[in-house]
Amino acid sequence: MSSARTPIREIVLTPIAFRDPPLLNAVGLHEPWALRTIVEIRIDDGLIGLGETYGDQGHLARLHQAAPALVGLDVFALNDARACVARVLGGAIGDDRHGLTGQINLSGTVDRVFASFEVALLDLQGQLLRRPVSDLLGGAVRDRVPYSAYLFYKWAAHPGEAPDRFGEALDPEGIVEQARSFIAAHGFSAIKLKGGVFPPEQEVAAMRALREAFPKHVLRIDPNAAWTVETSLRVARELDGVIEYLEDPTPGIDGMGQVATRTPIPLATNMCVVAYDHIAPAVERKAIGVLLGDHHYWGGLTRSRQLALLCETFGIGMSMHSNSHLGISLVAMTHLAAATPNLGYACDTHYPWNSADEIVAGGALKFVDGALPVPTSPGLGVTLDRDALARAHERYQRCGIRVRDDTGYLQRFRPEYSGKLPRW
Amino acid sequence: MSSARTPIREIVLTPIAFRDPPLLNAVGLHEPWALRTIVEIRIDDGLIGLGETYGDQGHLARLHQAAPALVGLDVFALNDARACVARVLGGAIGDDRHGLTGQINLSGTVDRVFASFEVALLDLQGQLLRRPVSDLLGGAVRDRVPYSAYLFYKWAAHPGEAPDRFGEALDPEGIVEQARSFIAAHGFSAIKLKGGVFPPEQEVAAMRALREAFPKHVLRIDPNAAWTVETSLRVARELDGVIEYLEDPTPGIDGMGQVATRTPIPLATNMCVVAYDHIAPAVERKAIGVLLGDHHYWGGLTRSRQLALLCETFGIGMSMHSNSHLGISLVAMTHLAAATPNLGYACDTHYPWNSADEIVAGGALKFVDGALPVPTSPGLGVTLDRDALARAHERYQRCGIRVRDDTGYLQRFRPEYSGKLPRW
Numbered sequence: 001m002s003s004a005r006t007p008i009r010e011i012v013l014t015p016i017a018f019r020d021p022p023l024l025n026a027v028g029l030h031e032p033w034a035l036r037t038i039v040e041i042r043i044d045d046g047l048i049g050l051g052e053t054y055g056d057q058g059h060l061a062r063l064h065q066a067a068p069a070l071v072g073l074d075v076f077a078l079n080d081a082r083a084c085v086a087r088v089l090g091g092a093i094g095d096d097r098h099g100l101t102g103q104i105n106l107s108g109t110v111d112r113v114f115a116s117f118e119v120a121l122l123d124l125q126g127q128l129l130r131r132p133v134s135d136l137l138g139g140a141v142r143d144r145v146p147y148s149a150y151l152f153y154k155w156a157a158h159p160g161e162a163p164d165r166f167g168e169a170l171d172p173e174g175i176v177e178q179a180r181s182f183i184a185a186h187g188f189s190a191i192k193l194k195g196g197v198f199p200p201e202q203e204v205a206a207m208r209a210l211r212e213a214f215p216k217h218v219l220r221i222d223p224n225a226a227w228t229v230e231t232s233l234r235v236a237r238e239l240d241g242v243i244e245y246l247e248d249p250t251p252g253i254d255g256m257g258q259v260a261t262r263t264p265i266p267l268a269t270n271m272c273v274v275a276y277d278h279i280a281p282a283v284e285r286k287a288i289g290v291l292l293g294d295h296h297y298w299g300g301l302t303r304s305r306q307l308a309l310l311c312e313t314f315g316i317g318m319s320m321h322s323n324s325h326l327g328i329s330l331v332a333m334t335h336l337a338a339a340t341p342n343l344g345y346a347c348d349t350h351y352p353w354n355s356a357d358e359i360v361a362g363g364a365l366k367f368v369d370g371a372l373p374v375p376t377s378p379g380l381g382v383t384l385d386r387d388a389l390a391r392a393h394e395r396y397q398r399c400g401i402r403v404r405d406d407t408g409y410l411q412r413f414r415p416e417y418s419g420k421l422p423r424w
Numbered sequence: 425m426s427s428a429r430t431p432i433r434e435i436v437l438t439p440i441a442f443r444d445p446p447l448l449n450a451v452g453l454h455e456p457w458a459l460r461t462i463v464e465i466r467i468d469d470g471l472i473g474l475g476e477t478y479g480d481q482g483h484l485a486r487l488h489q490a491a492p493a494l495v496g497l498d499v500f501a502l503n504d505a506r507a508c509v510a511r512v513l514g515g516a517i518g519d520d521r522h523g524l525t526g527q528i529n530l531s532g533t534v535d536r537v538f539a540s541f542e543v544a545l546l547d548l549q550g551q552l553l554r555r556p557v558s559d560l561l562g563g564a565v566r567d568r569v570p571y572s573a574y575l576f577y578k579w580a581a582h583p584g585e586a587p588d589r590f591g592e593a594l595d596p597e598g599i600v601e602q603a604r605s606f607i608a609a610h611g612f613s614a615i616k617l618k619g620g621v622f623p624p625e626q627e628v629a630a631m632r633a634l635r636e637a638f639p640k641h642v643l644r645i646d647p648n649a650a651w652t653v654e655t656s657l658r659v660a661r662e663l664d665g666v667i668e669y670l671e672d673p674t675p676g677i678d679g680m681g682q683v684a685t686r687t688p689i690p691l692a693t694n695m696c697v698v699a700y701d702h703i704a705p706a707v708e709r710k711a712i713g714v715l716l717g718d719h720h721y722w723g724g725l726t727r728s729r730q731l732a733l734l735c736e737t738f739g740i741g742m743s744m745h746s747n748s749h750l751g752i753s754l755v756a757m758t759h760l761a762a763a764t765p766n767l768g769y770a771c772d773t774h775y776p777w778n779s780a781d782e783i784v785a786g787g788a789l790k791f792v793d794g795a796l797p798v799p800t801s802p803g804l805g806v807t808l809d810r811d812a813l814a815r816a817h818e819r820y821q822r823c824g825i826r827v828r829d830d831t832g833y834l835q836r837f838r839p840e841y842s843g844k845l846p847r848w
Contacts, residue, residue, distance in 0.1 A: 003554055003555050003556050003559075003800055003801060003802050004553070004554045004555060074559075074563065076555060076559040076560075076563050077559075077562075077563035078562040078563055079562040079563045079564075079565045079763060079765055080563055080565060083565065083765065128553075129428070129552075129553050130427055130428045131427050131428060131500060132427050135427070135498075135500040135501075136500075138501075138502040138503040138726060139498065139500050139501035139502055139503045139504055140503075141503045141504060141507065276733075276736070276737045279737050279738075280707075280737065280738050280739070283704075283707070284708075302562060303733065305730070306729070306730040306732075306733040306734075307733070308730075309700075309727060309730040309731070309733075309734065310730075310733065310734045310737060312700070313700045313703050313704065313734060314703075314704050315704070339503060341503055341507065376427055377427060378427050
């Protein structure tokens with residue numbers, strides 16, 4: 001009895017743009033359009049595997065560089081596919097930042113490119129086997145994956161455009177109001193505030209207002225390295241007992257280590273540890289208590305699942321990071337979280353900010369009581385709405401944005417803004 | 425379209441015994457019979473998944489305790505299966521030693537029991553998918569897995585029995601002769617000497633004799649923690665340039681760390697790091713340069729594959745450990761090694777010492793130029809010879825051995841022998 005073999009026949013890469021509200025963070029303001037790339041991998045019998053990844057032009061160019069080399073590989077040959085990506089990139093190191101995911105190094109660049117294809121290959125594997133992707137990761141241990149309400153300080157509108165449906169949020173009251181609306185719409189029981197926008201006192205006040213308004217909700221704040229070590233320690237003292245973890249208060253593994261060893265609150269990161277090379281120094285300096293995984297830059301779902309065992313081994317908790325994204329990413333995140341026993345925190349997601357421009361069939365995926373039900377159909381469990389994809393690609397062509405640049409965008413309206421970190 | 429579900433219907437556990445030569449090690453002498461347990465997991469359509477694990481009575485009792493709880497689980501539900509094993513064992517910690525695999529702790533006990541079933545589940549997954557098990561681990565990156573000639577000091581015969589076909593080896597000449605015969609028969613290009621039997625000077629002389637007789641072969645020695653830190657350092661100096669790594673020269677993470685930080689030769693272990701709990705302290709003390717994986721106690725093939733990423737992340741090389749075993753274990757080891765890109769050393773195997781009593785159909789598996797070709801047929805790629813299995817089970821019933829006890833066996837003939845480590 002011989003084994004099956006299913007070669008990759010074609011890879012199609014479609015850059016898209018979707019509306020993004022004017023969300024503020026430590027380095028600037030979200031532009032009106034966020035970019036992603038949709039990956040389609042085709043095999044002989046007409047099945048298509050889907051992936052969603054960054055849309056910045058440097059990353060897109062690397063995807064185009066790697067894709068032809070993967071054609072002909074078997075859909076189960078994930079080890080070979082990663083080696084192939086590494087070979088094709090030939091030591092090129094990513095130069096775009098994909099949002100706030102820290103410095104990119106060589107292995108991180110390979111993992112970012114490989115991950116883009118790996119999810120689509122797992123989607124194909126699942127379809128071939130009539131198994132959900134979670135089954136390829138050891139099987140779901142939960143049938144719903146909780147997500148957090150991801151709050152942002154924001155403007156009412158992008159300058160020169162009409163106000164969005166989310167409203168302005170520039171003070172504690174606005175943040176509480178935003179939380180109310182997110183929780184009413186999606187049922188979240190964890191709340192994360194993207195901080196680093198206003199002086200720490202105001203953001204501490206916002207966290208206290210959230211605690212008062214939502215006494216039973218789990219709370220977090222993420223100032224994206226906007227604070228010095230001393231400021232981080234002061235905020236940690238003020239929020240002790242209020243937040244479950246403090247995310248990236250200060251830049252770098254050294255700084256994080258100085259904070260972590262002097263506060264009982266676990267520090268989480270998606271900035272100082274964003275590639276495998278960063279883990280050993282972070283462990284040595286006891287810099288982090290929680291790692292925010294993200295399959296888009298940790299090398300896909302299988303390597304992220306492997307990363308989870310590493311975290312468990314070193315006593316590091318696991319949560320999940322997100323950038324602006326649509327539904328293919330959301331279901332991939334959900335399969336991974338479902339099959340990761342030690343992922344003990346509600347995952348982050350930007351999805352409610354972006355889902356109106358969804359490109360999967362059926363439109364925006366729905367949270368139920370703050371969680372996404374884990375898809376049980378074969379593969380990832382979503383297919384493309386071809387018309388929506390075409391519209392999203394047209395928007396990409398028209399929008400003029402090719403690299404995410406929150407700092408440059410904010411500087412258009414506030415020329416004195418520097419984006420320098422830490423700020424306080 | 426709904427997904428498939430394939431529940432476990434029955435688990436059959438068959439303890440077996442097979443002939444084992446009178447091999448000497450740091451804690452005694454191999455008895456005439458080695459024990460294993462053959463695991464068969466059956467599903468509805470008649471497919472059977474195979475596993476091979478320890479046969480010691482404590483482990484066998486834990487397998488019998490866990491097996492009924494797994495019936496009904498889906499064959500892809502590996503995460504659930506491990507949680508189920510942990511629940512059923514309820515905190516029981518293994519009390520038998522399974523050879524020289526160090527102290528067993530709680531998580532290690534769960535991983536030993538879970539692994540016994542996990543391999544059989546992967547065998548079933550592969551058969552269902554018409555894919556070799558290596559495909560379930562990311563795909564083979566090599567089509568042959570090199571193994572090492574695993575040399576032992578040995579007696580000509582077990583006391584009171586006829587000499588075996590391997591002959592006596594009690595000095596450097598005997599070891600070189602044994603190497604010649606193993607290399608002639610199997611083509612190995614790496615050689616490992618099980619040491620810790622004679623004073624270090626004699627074993628150093630054996631390594632030098634091997635180097636002279638086999639100038640191009642890769643060499644290793646494993647005294648199983650028989651040496652003090654000072655002796656280990658002295659031997660390391662004497663064998664610098666002769667061996668590729670020094671395996672478990674001295675007991676414990678502290679001792680290994682003291683040796684490792686004072687010699688350029690990488691230290692390998694299957695003694696001081698044999699469970700996930702041991703990794704963080706070993707990393708902190710820089711105690712090891714090479715980890716000998718072994719899916720039988722690292723929680724199966726999928727967790728071993730995850731362990732490989734952990735090792736890569738911390739700059740630890742990977743090799744593979746073996747106990748006395750037969751062909752199901754050998755093919756499982758081969759699938760794992762084939763799908764582990766950073767497994768850079770020839771794997772250890774006792775197989776040539778034991779393969780005459782093989783219980784897989786077709787008899788002993790054959791090394792080609794020192795390597796086992798990676799099976800490409802679905803699942804593990806082996807089936808049972810039912811008659812051979814029945815004979816092996818009869819031998820288990822007759823042999824009277826229920827726990828491996830190399831020390832007690834040697835003491836029958838040398839009452840003054842203590843087995844105490846370190847000895848020199």
